[in-house]
Amino acid sequence: MINWQANSYPKTFVQGTNYKQRKLNPPLILTCGFIVLIIIGTGLLLTPLASTKPLSLMQAMFTATSAVTVTGLVVIDTGTALTLFGQSVVMVLIQIGGIGFMTVAVISLLSLGKTLGLQQRLLASTALDTNDLSGVIKVAKYVVVYSLIIESIAFLLLWASWFDDYGIWHSAYQSLFYTISAFNNAGFALSPDSLSQFRGDFMVNLVITVLFITGGLGFTVLIDIYQQRRWQKLATNTRIVLLATLIINSLAFVLIFLFEYTNPLTLANLPINEQLLSAWFQAVTPRTAGFNTLPIESLTTDSTLFTMLLMMIGGGSVSTASGIKLGTFVILLLAMYSYLRQHATVTIFNRQLSDKLVIKALSVMILYMFIAFTNIMIIARIEPLAVMDISFEVISALSTVGLSRGITSELGTSSQCLIILLMIIGRVGPLTFAYCFAKQKKQPLTYPVTSIQIG
Template sequence: MIKNWDPHTSHYRTIQTTRQHFLALSPPAILALSFLMLILTGSVLLLLPMATTAPLTLLQALFTATSAVTVTGLVVVDTGSHFTLFGQLVIAALIQAGGLGFMTFAVIAAVSLGAKIGLGQQMAAQEAMGQTSLARVVQTAKAVLLYSLVIESIGFLLLTLTWWSELGLATASYHAFFYTISAFNNAGFALSADSLMPYAGSVAVNGIITALFIIGGIGFAVLIDLRSNSRHLRLSTNTRMVLWATLWINLIAFFVIWLLEYGNPATLASLSLADQALAAWFQAVTPRTAGFNTLPTDELTQATTVFTLLLMFIGGGSLSTASGIKVGTFVILLMATYAFLRRRQQVTLMKRTVPPALVMKALALTVVSMMLTFLAIFTLTVMEDADFLDIAFEAVSALSTVGLSRGLTGELSAAGQTVLIVLMIAGRLGPLTLAYFLATPKQKKVKYPESRFQVG
């Protein structure tokens, strides 16, 4: 804040600086602007001649940077052949920054420099990390960074050992580095046009990659709770709910996809029984916003494609590198529906009562996500001449920041790709956060009498 003497009024006049205007914004606005700045910086770096092997348009650079920062994985140009080593490293850096959260790095940097975090910054970090207590923001930021480095180091070492004999130490190390960052952050960027399809029968590659994106997708709050309380068997209700829900969703998806694709000659029918199990498992867990594929996505049956839409829409855990409406939201809505059908006044989950405000938040998040999805599908069907299922798949994949594609993304018009850019940003920031950013809610002091309306 700067004070200048005003000779007309004989008083000091207070001038708000740009930095103060920035901090005066709402937490979602600060988070959104931070991500936009990161995307624009990445776009400029990708436009440099040293970043590509062939000229890149502004829209292609913006799309790629957005896809990396939002850890989506949708691409309009092949990552492995169109970008140089420098360009690929820029993409990896954008993935890491977007995956762990721009605010995490900001908090860590401020603490490392001995700076005090103001209330505005704390609220922004709180919004980014999904924490209800401001006191836990710094602690959570440190844990996120530490856990990420440890898990990614283990993944890097295992993948390097796996690919050493096939690719040589130097190439194996680089591929391990890129794929570890891409997998743990649920980005889905690959160095080959066919993703991980050549490794459909590799137990090591399937196991390491799926472990990385499942761990990254269950949420750092769960990882922190597991590390802190596993010895005392005092896991929080949220941790137990996320773990059980993730296990059951993955197992059900595994058997359903195996059953649906068992007779498909373009996917599982030509594989051995063991390879079928591996491919079905990978295809079951990758829609949880991972984005890699070991089967040709555009060759899946229509039933599997529709089922995959549901898996992508659900997504991963809160405070994770995954997106979607989140596992907790999905489970709470299921339990709320169950409670209503059983004529119960309270929504209970794992012998605990779910607060009505939490049920409303889950409902609002889902409704906003569905509205954005419908609007995007409607807009794309107006602008693009493409199959409806392909359009719906790309829209849900973008909004849930999954990155799986049926091959339509690269064929979309400039307007269509712009729609996907907006969806990726909205999906990463969270539809509820986006709604807060567009219209900050205000509490009404007036209470109205109740009335009954017809529903259903």
């Protein structure tokens, strides 16, 4: 999800640019960039080389959108409906969509010996969530290098794990596909039951979960860890993301295990080692990974509702994950805690959070809930499906998770179009998407303070 705010540019840019530059709308341009990628992907998937039998326009567009937004919701079986070429198209779209097409554009221009102008640096800084225009190129390089290193290590581990079962070439291809899909939190799989056949395989579970947890931390967090390497020196955001990830994942593991331990459709009939691995996998995957080793439609109501909450929270900013983001969730919790304790300010790690940051977090949450509930009501009106299933699907799409209770292909054309829109909004972020249409205007006057009864 792109993290953008209206005043994120340096003052020299705002005060000293010509009219064309002042008319630049980075959120709109970045959103249009994702749409262009989707159009290109749709065209490639519609070619005869891409599928075993012709795809409809909706099937191709839905698949391309799901790949570009690294969601993982599917209306076709990726492993059987798409050829090697079609699956390769999906992999490329996932990789570009995951690390960001602006990152790819920056590296491509540099490799061609080109230099970045002011507008290109502004767009890249928006996508990479940095105000340092001079450091945009360095951050983009870090993103690509980290992605290649992490994916290369994971690829080799998966290849070694699958080598005896699938042979040299098939295991290599499968390892490459799942590595890209997992690190970018896409959730695309080559079998209709996702990774259920590997729920007892410790190495596969370990590698896949480490991949999507790492991808969900955020590239700014990974860069900070590499540069500082000591907890005391880490940025506040980095410490929040790491600590929140540890707490949420641990709590989710315990709760999912307790919720499903007696469920005969999920954990009850499995050996204890598979129970633990499956509970762990199901606990960490909702934070936008999209894979599953347990049948999602068979989860208990408790697990289903808790999974929806985890999907809504999502991962770190400037990561391959979406949702409202960990930082937003933590800020809202801290704000509530501070108010209940009657503290004058919101603080964490001996640092004070600005009121503007708290309002921004609240805005993200309200926008997310408004978009989610509006689409749940619309789809529930036109589809004869259970509200629980529809709610799960909508939140999965808006959080770009990809988990489903099996209704994606059953949805009508209108509902699938809404899911496509939700995936795009989820990838760029509800607030950034709103900035595409909101006209920025400074408030010229201040008014007397008033009070409204709440609570």
